[in-house]
Amino acid sequence: MNIGVIGLGFMGATHLRALEKVAGARVAAIASSDEKKLSGDLSGAGGNLGATFDRFDFSNVKKYKRWEELLTDREVEAVDITLPTALHALAVRKSLEAGKHVLVEKPIALDGDTADELIAMARERGKILMAAQVLRFFPMYRQMADLVKGGGLGKIRSATFRRRCAAPGWAPWMKDKASSGGGVFDLLIHDVDFVLHLFGAPEAVSATGRESLAESVDTINAQLHYADVESVTVMGGWHHGAFPFSMEYTVVGDAGTVEYSSLSGGAPVVYRAGAAGEAMQLAEVDGFEEELRYFVDCASRGVEPAMCPPEESALAVRVTRRMSDARQVKGEKVSCRV
Secondary structure (H helix, E strand, O other): OOEEOOOOOOHHHHHHHHHHOOOEEEEEEEOOOOOOHOOOOOOOOOOOOOOOOEEEEOOOOEEEEOHHHOOOOOOOEEEEOOHHHHHHHHHHHHHHOOOOOOEOOOOOOOHHHHHHHHHHHHHHHHHEEEEEOOHHHHHHHHHHHHHHOOOOOOEEEEEEEEEEEOOOOOHHHHOHHHHHOHHHHHHHHHHHHHHHHHHHHOOOEEEEEEEEHHHHHEEEEEEEEEEOOOOEEEEEEEEEOOOEEEEEEEEEEEEEEEEEEEHOOOOEEEEEEOOOOOOOOOOOOOOHHHHHHHHHHHHHHHOOOOOOOOOHHHHHHHHHHHHHHHHHOOOOOEOOOO
């Protein structure tokens, strides 16, 4: 399948590196307004995961300075959109109008109604639309979900997800809430999406925290309320200075607890009563490669992405927005009937 990559920032570079290892995928075209990046020099692409990039060989790749022009390329069958968030919805719409399958970096759009409209548009045109909710493809999260959904921890009593990093200095638009949705929305939509994957939609949310984008602080401690799980917490956000990136979870069930922290550098550990902790045997796969491989397979076969359905990605937009808004009423429950 011939892929066009639109946007060559940190995530664009990350996806390009992954696509190099996906059988059946060929990067046929790229789009960026930056001539340096079009030359293959992505050394300036920065992000919160700490990866660095050098040069890519774009000698056999078509280059476009305007992403709209890439969409006119009949050779391109699918596009991978990694533009700034505020451009996602427009780029998805234009791509579908041009007859392309679409993978778009999260979120699909800045609001749920727009996301729903784009999903309906993709269905009407017979095209695959998938949001890059990559957490579903990371083995430390995917295998935990299999454990939970398979009953390996018994009835789940509580789950806590945390994700933190420094406020992004590499992308000034991120601190413009109208462009990014803010730090909590942009960062923790990953964890909200995974909570939806595990437990479905919550009945209500409540939250406390601090939002001061000008001061590089945007934090939250949110409760997602369910009838059948006593406590589901999503917490984290942006912090000062060079605060290190981390992602963590703890899930407690009647038959055991599973704990993970990226700061430890190891696999998740499962703890059971009367026994020492046992580290999970993780599949040796890269989450980004798995995500791109899955999208290419779905698009090639015209099969809906059941592992990462766009409806759940749209719901993640709604719930994360509701969670962020709930912070303004300082702990009061806000209905999540969305």
